[in-house]
Amino acid sequence: MTSAHVLSVAMLLADARLPSGGHAHSASLEPALLGGMPVAAVPAWLVGRATTASLVEAGTAVVTARVLAMADDSGLAGVVGAWAARTPAPALRDAARLLGRGYLRLARALWPEMPAVRAVVAHAAAHGPLPRAVVLGAVAAATGLPPADTVRLTVYDDAQTAAAALLKLEPLDPVAPARWVLDACAAAEPHVPRVAACITPEEIPASGSPQTEGWAQAHALLSQRLFRA
Amino acid sequence: MPESLVSASATAPTTVPGAPSEPATDARPGSSAGPLATSSADAARPTSRALRLGVAGPVGVGKSSLIATICRALGAELRLGVITNDIYTDEDARFLRSAGVLEPERIRAVETGACPHTAIRDDVTANLLAAEDLERDFAPLDLVIIESGGDNLTATFSPALVDAQIFVLDVAGGGDVARKGGPGIGRADLLVVNKTDLAPYVGVDVARMVADASAARENRAVVALSRTDDASVAELRSWVLDVLGSFRSGAHVAQDPGPMAPHFHADEDGGYVHSHDEPGAHDHDHAH
Ligand SMILES: Nc1nc2c(ncn2[C@@H]2O[C@H](COP(=O)(O)OP(=O)(O)OP(=O)(O)O)[C@@H](O)[C@H]2O)c(=O)[nH]1
Ligand SMILES: [Mg+2]
Numbered sequence: 001m002t003s004a005h006v007l008s009v010a011m012l013l014a015d016a017r018l019p020s021g022g023h024a025h026s027a028s029l030e031p032a033l034l035g036g037m038p039v040a041a042v043p044a045w046l047v048g049r050a051t052t053a054s055l056v057e058a059g060t061a062v063v064t065a066r067v068l069a070m071a072d073d074s075g076l077a078g079v080v081g082a083w084a085a086r087t088p089a090p091a092l093r094d095a096a097r098l099l100g101r102g103y104l105r106l107a108r109a110l111w112p113e114m115p116a117v118r119a120v121v122a123h124a125a126a127h128g129p130l131p132r133a134v135v136l137g138a139v140a141a142a143t144g145l146p147p148a149d150t151v152r153l154t155v156y157d158d159a160q161t162a163a164a165a166l167l168k169l170e171p172l173d174p175v176a177p178a179r180w181v182l183d184a185c186a187a188a189e190p191h192v193p194r195v196a197a198c199i200t201p202e203e204i205p206a207s208g209s210p211q212t213e214g215w216a217q218a219h220a221l222l223s224q225r226l227f228r229a
Numbered sequence: 230m231p232e233s234l235v236s237a238s239a240t241a242p243t244t245v246p247g248a249p250s251e252p253a254t255d256a257r258p259g260s261s262a263g264p265l266a267t268s269s270a271d272a273a274r275p276t277s278r279a280l281r282l283g284v285a286g287p288v289g290v291g292k293s294s295l296i297a298t299i300c301r302a303l304g305a306e307l308r309l310g311v312i313t314n315d316i317y318t319d320e321d322a323r324f325l326r327s328a329g330v331l332e333p334e335r336i337r338a339v340e341t342g343a344c345p346h347t348a349i350r351d352d353v354t355a356n357l358l359a360a361e362d363l364e365r366d367f368a369p370l371d372l373v374i375i376e377s378g379g380d381n382l383t384a385t386f387s388p389a390l391v392d393a394q395i396f397v398l399d400v401a402g403g404g405d406v407a408r409k410g411g412p413g414i415g416r417a418d419l420l421v422v423n424k425t426d427l428a429p430y431v432g433v434d435v436a437r438m439v440a441d442a443s444a445a446r447e448n449r450a451v452v453a454l455s456r457t458d459d460a461s462v463a464e465l466r467s468w469v470l471d472v473l474g475s476f477r478s479g480a481h482v483a484q485d486p487g488p489m490a491p492h493f494h495a496d497e498d499g500g501y502v503h504s505h506d507e508p509g510a511h512d513h514d515h516a517h
Contacts, residue, residue, distance in 0.1 A: 021354030024342040102354040168343040224318045228340045228355070 009143045010153050013136070016164055021102030025095065026165030026227035027158045028053070028212050031219035035211075039170050043180045046162060050155050050184035051191060052207040056086045057096075057133040058154035059195050059204035062147045064137025066199055068116040075201075076123050076134070082201035083131055089213035091220035095229035099132035100124075107139050114142035147196035152185065159184040165227055279310070279370040280476045281360055282469070283349065283386035285413055286397030288379030291423040291456075293321045295397060295465075296374050298456050300330035302466040307371040307473075310363040311336045312356060314345050314378040321376055335367060345378030350488055353390035360390075372473060382411040388483035393472050396486075398442075399423040404433040407442035414442065416486035419450045419468055426455040 004012075016022060032045060060083040067075035087093050104124060111117045120138040124130050133154070140150045163177035198204055216229055284292045293313070300309055309331055313321035319338035326333040339359045341348040348356055360373050375391060377384060386394045396413035398406050401424055407414060414420060420442050428435045435453050442451045450468060454461045475481040 017351070019352040019354060021352060021358065023344055023347055023352055024340045024355045026342070098355075098358060101358055105354065105357075165342065223323070225340060226317060226343045228342075 003143075006144050006146070006149070009139075010145060010149055013139065014153055014157055014160070016160065018106065020106045021099060022157075022161060023164075024228045025099060025161060026169075026229065027161035028092075028216060028229065029162040029165045030169060030225060030227045031215035031229065032212065033169055034219060034222065034225070035215035037215075039166075039172075042162075042166060042177075043183065046159050046180050046184040047187040048209070049162070049212075050159055050188040052205075053209050053212060054155045054158045054188065055151075055191055055195050055205040056083070056208050057136075057158065058151040059198045060086075060131070060133035061137040061140060061150050061154055062196055062198050063201055063204055064134045065116070065140040065145075065147065065150065068119055068138055068141040071115065071119075073119045073123065076119070076130075077127070078201045079137075079204075080127075080130065080134060082204050083133060086204065086206045086208050087131075087213075088208070089216045091216040091229060092213060093131065094220075095216075096131035096133070097129040098228065100130045100135045103132050103135040103139075104130065107135060107142070111139070111142045116141035147198075148192050151188075151192045151195045155188040156181070156185055168226055277369070277477075279308075279360075279364050279373045280393070280473050281391045282372060282374050282472070283377065283391035283394035284374060284397060285349065285377040285380065285384055285386060285394060285417070286421075287381060287402065290379070290397045290399040290402065292376050292379065292397050293324050294456055295395070295421060295423065295454070296376055297325055297328045297330050298454075298462055299374065299465065299469060300325075300328075302462055303372070303469060304330060308367065308369065309335065310360075310367055310370050310373045312359050312363065312373065312375045313338045314341050314348050314356065314376060315339075316341065316343060316345055316378040321378075335363065337363060341378055346380050346384040349375070349377050349384065349386045349390060351387075353387055356390055372469070382406075382409065382413065383488070385413045385417065385486040385488065388485045392476055392481060392483045393418040394486070395419045395421055397421045397423050400425055400428045400433040400435060400438065401431050403431075404438045405441075407438050407445060410445050412486035412488065415445055415447075416449065416484065418472065418484060419452060420446060421465070422451065422453045424455060425453050425461065426457050 012018065028049070033039065037045060060079060064076070064079050067079055084093060087096065104120060107117050108121055116138045120130055120135055136150065136154065139145070145153070159181045163181050166172060166177050167174055195205060219225060219229065284296060286292055296311055300311070303309065311325055311331060313319070313325065313336065315321050315338050322336050322338035325331065325336045337359055339348070339355050341355070356375055360375065363373055364370050375386070377386065385396070394417045396417035398414065398420070400422060407422065422435065422438055422442060425435050439451050439453050452461060452464050452468060454465055456462065472481060
């Protein structure tokens with residue numbers, strides 16, 4: 001049997017209906033709105049994420065895929081450490097690991113025999129849950145998703161997750177956020193080659209956002225919320 | 230930066246504790262297989278995992294109260310855990326914690342992104358992970374009860390998440406609701422007609438409502454419940470123990486009530502009602 005085209009794999013992974021737990025997450029949007037960010041700022045905020053926080057995730061996935069392609073499982077710890085250092089808020093790391101568990105569950109069911117997937121399964125069993133970006137990197141390695149498309153997928157998924165969450169949080173014409181998602185992806189495009197070229201953990205962009213980290217911490221303590229993070 | 234220096238210091242009551250040291254129970258092949266996998270491949274093999282019991286039904290019918298009743302009735306003999314799926318708040322979890330029927334740590338709220346039905350059917354990941362975490366943190370557990378966020382009559386649990394499920398109605402919703410059917414009313418493992426103590430005040434004939442329900446269910450179990458009626462609580466209690474017994478012996482097979490109510494197809498012969506029980510029921514081509 002021939003395997004699915006890598007574009008089909010990318011579309012599957014980008015589909016919000018993918019059963020991996022993503023629907024309970026808002027990609028930091030609910031924390032931002034509850035933290036006082038005005039709704040009018042969402043389009044600019046999406047562009048901001050696409051060119052900063054999303055690239056930390058994207059770089060992590062790209063470097064993971066390269067490390068696993070070299071069959072160098074020992075390199076994973078370095079990638080996870082680099083990601084964690086760039087994601088200082090425990091609430092965000094917890095949320096990313098929860099998503100990683102959901103993603104790994106799916107990856108294990110879809111590509112059980114692929115060495116990259118087996119490597120992350122073994123690593124998680126020995127060292128604890130891996131963040132979503134690392135699991136995505138393993139899926140990219142397993143399916144041959146090119147680095148540039150891994151970056152685009154990460155940026156799109158982040159923006160679309162926030163856009164979908166926005167419709168649950170604010171009254172809005174659903175068409176408006178679709179435009180903003182495209183704008184965010186366009187804004188990230190000039191950064192794609194740079195992030196896709198990352199090889200070592202040190203090269204992963206360190207462009208997280210302290211404000212987002214702070215909002216995430218405050219959100220994790222609320223008893224009234226629709227989304228996990 | 231060593232991650233332990235900034236490890237979870239400000240986690241919410243509902244968050245999974247200490248990520249770095251968290252044992253990866255879900256990463257062990259096989260350990261995280263949902264009830265579905267267990268029921269198909271190893272149908273007759275006794276299991277040591279906790280029974281996962283879903284509780285669904287419309288808003289306000291008394292799901293949280295029923296869970297509190299089960300905890301009160303069985304808390305002394307079973308090791309219990311509870312997961313709630315709140316829509317806007319962790320109200321259900323807080324209600325249950327304040328009911329004092331279970332250690333507060335054994336009751337966890339899971340966010341559903343405003344889609345409680347998705348969280349019990351289309352994408353059960355968040356609930357499954359929460360169930361695994363509860364089972365790991367308080368191992369061994371006998372029973373994990375998952376309360377769905379109050380939803381409409383069509384919301385039922387996927388067998389990928391629960392081994393058995395209770396669908397709850399109440400008399401105050403009207404005596405004819407049971408007749409209207411739907412997957413939960415028709416095919417949940419147990420239908421509870423709740424708050425029977427209110428029947429005289431809302432003009433509902435409980436015996437009639439139970440008879441209608443039994444007919445709609447082809448004689449699957451129905452319990453007419455009131456938390457103030459000890460005999461009915463005893464009936465609920467023994468139903469739970471029976472299911473747990475057959476689950477442990479390996480005899481219990483998780484049933485899927487299906488995502489859809491049985492529905493009508495017009496054709497030349499006048500049409501027919503079909504449900505989505507049978508495997509392959511979706512093989513035919515038609516738009517729902
Ligand atoms: N009279 C009477 N009232 C009951 C009974 N069980 C529950 N209630 C009341 O019904 C109301 C709703 O009960 P809950 O247990 O919160 O219902 P729920 O289905 O969990 O509600 P949601 O989670 O909001 O969908 C509360 O005021 C309960 O006190 C009962 O047996 N008799
Ligand atoms: Mg409730």
